[in-house]
Amino acid sequence: MESCLPILLHSLCFVSLVLQISYASDSISAGQNITDGQTIVSAGGNFQLGFFSPGNSKNRYVGIWYKISAGTVVWIANQENPLNDSSGVLKLTPQGVLTLLNHTDGIVWFSNVSRSTQNPLAQLLDSVNFVVREANDNDLDDAIWQSFDHPCNSLLAGMKFGIDRAKGLDRYLTSWKSVDDPSPGDFTYKLDSSGYPQLILRNGSVVQFRSGPWNGLRFSGFPQLKPNPVYSFGFVFNQNEIYYYFNILNSSVRQMLVLNDNGISQRLTWVDRTHDWRLYASGPTDECDTYALCGGNGNCNMASSPKCVCLTGFVPKYPSDWESMDWLNGCVRRMELNCQGGDKFLKFTNVKLPDTRLSWFNKSMNLQECKQTCLRNCSCTAYSNLDISGRGSGCLLWFGELMDIRQFDENGQDIYVRMAASEVGGSSRGNTGARKSTGIIVGVVLSVVFLLSITVIYVKYKRAGKILAFSRQSHSEDLELPLFDIITIVNATNNFSDNNKLGEGGFGAVYKGVLENGQEIAVKRLSENSRQGPVEFKNEVVYIAKLQHRNLVKILGCCIEQDEKMLIYEFLPNRSLDCLIFNQEEGVSLDWPKRFTIINGVASGLLYLHRDSRLRIIHRDLKAENILLDMEMNAKISDFGLARSFGGNESEGSTKRVVGTFGYMSPEYAINGLYSVKSDVFSFGVLVLEIVSGKRNRGFTHPDNRLSLLGHAWTLSRDQKFMELVDPSIASTLNPLEVLRSIHVALLCVQNDPHDRPEMLSVVMMLNGESTLPHPKQPGFFSEDSVSEASSSSGGKHQKIRPTR
Ligand SMILES: *[C@@H]1O[C@H](CO)[C@@H](O)[C@H](O)[C@H]1NC(C)=O
Ligand SMILES: *[C@@H]1O[C@H](CO)[C@@H](O)[C@H](O)[C@H]1NC(C)=O
Ligand SMILES: *[C@@H]1O[C@H](CO)[C@@H](O)[C@H](O)[C@H]1NC(C)=O
Ligand SMILES: *[C@@H]1O[C@H](CO)[C@@H](O)[C@H](O)[C@H]1NC(C)=O
Ligand SMILES: *[C@@H]1O[C@H](CO)[C@@H](O)[C@H](O)[C@H]1NC(C)=O
Ligand SMILES: *[C@@H]1O[C@H](CO)[C@@H](O)[C@H](O)[C@H]1NC(C)=O
Ligand SMILES: *[C@@H]1O[C@H](CO)[C@@H](O)[C@H](O)[C@H]1NC(C)=O
Ligand SMILES: *[C@@H]1O[C@H](CO)[C@@H](O)[C@H](O)[C@H]1NC(C)=O
Numbered sequence: 112m113e114s115c116l117p118i119l120l121h122s123l124c125f126v127s128l129v130l131q132i133s134y135a136s137d138s139i140s141a142g143q144n145i146t147d148g149q150t151i152v153s154a155g156g157n158f159q160l161g162f163f164s165p166g167n168s169k170n171r172y173v174g175i176w177y178k179i180s181a182g183t184v185v186w187i188a189n190q191e192n193p194l195n196d197s198s199g200v201l202k203l204t205p206q207g208v209l210t211l212l213n214h215t216d217g218i219v220w221f222s223n224v225s226r227s228t229q230n231p232l233a234q235l236l237d238s239v240n241f242v243v244r245e246a247n248d249n250d251l252d253d254a255i256w257q258s259f260d261h262p263c264n265s266l267l268a269g270m271k272f273g274i275d276r277a278k279g280l281d282r283y284l285t286s287w288k289s290v291d292d293p294s295p296g297d298f299t300y301k302l303d304s305s306g307y308p309q310l311i312l313r314n315g316s317v318v319q320f321r322s323g324p325w326n327g328l329r330f331s332g333f334p335q336l337k338p339n340p341v342y343s344f345g346f347v348f349n350q351n352e353i354y355y356y357f358n359i360l361n362s363s364v365r366q367m368l369v370l371n372d373n374g375i376s377q378r379l380t381w382v383d384r385t386h387d388w389r390l391y392a393s394g395p396t397d398e399c400d401t402y403a404l405c406g407g408n409g410n411c412n413m414a415s416s417p418k419c420v421c422l423t424g425f426v427p428k429y430p431s432d433w434e435s436m437d438w439l440n441g442c443v444r445r446m447e448l449n450c451q452g453g454d455k456f457l458k459f460t461n462v463k464l465p466d467t468r469l470s471w472f473n474k475s476m477n478l479q480e481c482k483q484t485c486l487r488n489c490s491c492t493a494y495s496n497l498d499i500s501g502r503g504s505g506c507l508l509w510f511g512e513l514m515d516i517r518q519f520d521e522n523g524q525d526i527y528v529r530m531a532a533s534e535v536g537g538s539s540r541g542n543t544g545a546r547k548s549t550g551i552i553v554g555v556v557l558s559v560v561f562l563l564s565i566t567v568i569y570v571k572y573k574r575a576g577k578i579l580a581f582s583r584q585s586h587s588e589d590l591e592l593p594l595f596d597i598i599t600i601v602n603a604t605n606n607f608s609d610n611n612k613l614g615e616g617g618f619g620a621v622y623k624g625v626l627e628n629g630q631e632i633a634v635k636r637l638s639e640n641s642r643q644g645p646v647e648f649k650n651e652v653v654y655i656a657k658l659q660h661r662n663l664v665k666i667l668g669c670c671i672e673q674d675e676k677m678l679i680y681e682f683l684p685n686r687s688l689d690c691l692i693f694n695q696e697e698g699v700s701l702d703w704p705k706r707f708t709i710i711n712g713v714a715s716g717l718l719y720l721h722r723d724s725r726l727r728i729i730h731r732d733l734k735a736e737n738i739l740l741d742m743e744m745n746a747k748i749s750d751f752g753l754a755r756s757f758g759g760n761e762s763e764g765s766t767k768r769v770v771g772t773f774g775y776m777s778p779e780y781a782i783n784g785l786y787s788v789k790s791d792v793f794s795f796g797v798l799v800l801e802i803v804s805g806k807r808n809r810g811f812t813h814p815d816n817r818l819s820l821l822g823h824a825w826t827l828s829r830d831q832k833f834m835e836l837v838d839p840s841i842a843s844t845l846n847p848l849e850v851l852r853s854i855h856v857a858l859l860c861v862q863n864d865p866h867d868r869p870e871m872l873s874v875v876m877m878l879n880g881e882s883t884l885p886h887p888k889q890p891g892f893f894s895e896d897s898v899s900e901a902s903s904s905s906g907g908k909h910q911k912i913r914p915t916r
Contacts, residue, residue: 138234141205147197155237166291173201185265186258189220191294207231207243207255222256238269266368273302273354284370298374306470308353318402320395324467327498331464334522399517406441407512423601424534446531450489455535458598461523465513472497473506481506495526592656593668600670631682648676662716664749689735692805702844705744706802712746718871720751721788733794734775774809778891789865796860799853800824805838821861822893858887
């Protein structure tokens with residue numbers, strides 16, 4: 112709107128003026144008259160009042176026009192009742208009534224006043240206001256009549272656009288029928304005071320466009336309306352009066368707002384040099400300004416294609432109509448409201464607030480009271496602040512369908528739309544109960560919760576910066592970790608649609624998402640059983656987000672809103688290691704050099720966790736599913752940091768709840784709940800043997816000797832037959848020395864006694880051939896028997912065993 116298109120307004124209208132004789136005066140007093148051909152001019156010389164004919168019309172009207180531009184008529188007296196000849200006379204009666212008479216002295220028009228005066232004066236002011244007042248009383252508030260109270264199609268600086276209840280005035284704009292016919296046309300632009308006030312443009316009785324409610328700074332639907340050097344503007348809303356106004360800051364600037372006969376309003380500025388009007392702004396501006404284009408609960412977005420989308424949580428009422436771009440019937444809720452205290456609110460940002468004709472407001476409530484008030488009334492569907500200047504104040508509530516919402520890029524407003532709790536993702540109380548019982552059955556360990564992510568990805572460090580742009584409310588104290596708005600996540604994941612689900616683990620489900628800028632993300636939606644509050648959670652995640660290593664998955668941010676806790680990672684399309692090594696067909700694509708790189712990468716990531724980070728992080732759930740691969744097949748450990756999220760009453764070295772995945776857990780951890788860096792080393796050993804052999808440790812039993820994968824590998828190695836362990840699909844690409852070394856190191860890692868196992872630093876050196884290798888002792892879980900023993904022990908004494916995918 113601020114783009115200044117120079118437009119030559121030749122069409123504005125031409126006025127043919129008969130010979131004009133101007134009075135020296137700017138006024139007439141009682142008994143005086145103005146006949147056709149005479150005019151009066153305002154004191155500053157800007158405006159002229161007299162008889163004219165618009166366009167090609169022969170009819171005569173009494174009006175006011177710019178002296179510099181006779182075609183620009185800003186007010187007309189006898190709009191509806193023209194004279195057909197030049198016999199008209201405008202008179203001021205001794206009672207103070209302006210009358211327009213034809214040659215038979217018939218009254219063509221008169222100013223309808225309720226008061227009479229002793230000594231009236233009708234004066235054309237330089238503001239374009241034609242005023243009838245007591246000759247000795249200059250106070251406009253006492254005026255008997257003024258043209259400003261009876262606008263035609265033009266709004267001028269200083270006019271009040273709206274309602275005066277005390278005086279019974281409703282000032283609004285009406286378009287001309289055409290440039291030749293100034294009688295009232297189809298369009299009106301009017302302040303509507305049902306519900307919270309807003310300006311409404313109508314074609315006949317049909318609403319065409321809404322300004323949206325005044326929000327303290329501007330109308331909600333005019334994001335472009337900003338403080339500027341040309342004019343000031345404001346909105347007055349009190350017991351008696353509701354109106355919008357603007358004032359020109361530099362009196363030598365001429366500006367006005369005109370409602371044209373095509374329903375477009377234009378703010379025009381006079382340019383002396385070109386001697387013409389230049390378009391300063393106009394409205395409606397685009398398709399999304401069309402009232403209710405997207406129907407109820409729809410959202411219009413010029414940037415999307417098609418322009419209409421349903422608000423999150425809503426679906427098209429008639430999907431086939433909707434798809435054929437017939438949006439009239441709008442959208443309906445996917446999930447019915449519960450209303451018995453089970454509903455929540457979803458925040459939408461940067462929107463034009465919906466039609467307020469069916470709204471309720473309270474200027475003194477704060478947002479929290481507003482929310483509670485809305486919750487108490489079942490038919491309340493949304494709430495927002497009334498005034499967004501400062502820190503926001505007041506309360507605006509909507510009832511029923513939300514009509515005529517549109518999306519802006521900036522300067523829009525926040526609105527909180529009521530949703531069934533399940534739409535917001537948090538859960539109602541009933542829901543929680545159900546989850547708890549499931550939890551017991553599965554024996555899931557919940558205290559924990561954090562980290563993980565089976566599907567995630569690594570982001571180059573620099574890219575994290577971009578994410579800040581998406582965090583609508585990053586808290587200043589921890590800018591390292593962007594906080595994502597729930598609405599961003601809901602939109603990105605298609606509202607946690609099942610189609611976007613990548614997997615589900617003990618800590619919650621993982622969803623794929625796409626941010627508005629196209630960036631793919633993986634969202635780990637933590638189940639709500641964490642004992643941690645939002646603050647602790649955030650601290651935790653901030654800490655973990657500081658862990659940066661090329662072999663660790665990078666966290667982009669988190670989202671904490673109400674009961675929801677989510678971690679956001681960049682999405683890695685190559686999935687996790689298990690998909691590539693345990694799947695025979697795809698396994699072909701992972702040749703030995705890639706596998707060896709992965710082994711080294713995992714070792715290096717684990718070393719970082721164990722040694723280089725400030726606090727030693729014990730992963731406790733290292734497994735093929737938690738190794739993600741980037742485009743270059745580099746390994747990224749996900750799910751790290753688990754140990755940090757433990758509650759307070761568990762000592763560093765042991766836990767009653769065993770978290771981990773069977774097949775990777777060390778004996779002392781699975782059986783006695785003892786964990787240390789050495790339990791991660793054990794898991795690493797298992798992982799290496801799986802990578803080399805292409806077989807899962809869990810469920811492996813050698814048919815001949817009933818040995819576990821670990822026992823089998825140890826036996827083969829002892830007998831110098833290690834090649835028998837190797838996945839046949841990599842036979843052609845392998846480097847025997849590397850394979851031998853990997854198996855050897857793995858066997859050292861899986862030794863039964865944790866003290867015998869090397870630390871990760873040694874592991875890294877050994878893998879690189881920088882260290883001599885001792886002989887491995889017998890591994891833990893050597894045979895099937897020892898495995899099942901631990902398994903039953905684990906199942907009995909400890910709840911747990913996290914379900915794996
Ligand atoms: C208008 O005023 C003039 C003198 O001021 C007077 O001669 C004339 O009769 C008036 N016309 C009417 C129609 O009142
Ligand atoms: C003006 O209108 C009157 C009555 O409507 C009519 O008698 C008269 O002839 C018209 N004059 C012209 C010039 O059309
Ligand atoms: C003069 O105006 C009266 C009242 O509007 C109307 O009845 C009459 O026909 C008009 N006369 C002419 C000649 O226009
Ligand atoms: C004059 O004003 C009164 C009260 O405002 C109104 O009732 C009446 O209809 C008006 N008359 C005309 C001719 O507009
Ligand atoms: C206004 O409404 C009329 C009647 O419904 C219609 O014919 C006309 O096209 C509309 N004008 C615009 C600009 O929409
Ligand atoms: C007002 O505008 C005129 C011409 O546009 C300019 O010369 C003058 O400096 C302006 N005055 C102020 C106070 O800006
Ligand atoms: C508006 O809210 C305030 C504060 O909650 C309350 O005191 C007042 O009564 C409310 N006014 C109306 C009209 O509900
Ligand atoms: C809810 O709000 C509507 C609209 O303001 C009102 O008519 C209705 O009485 C309210 N219901 C309750 C229970 O307050």
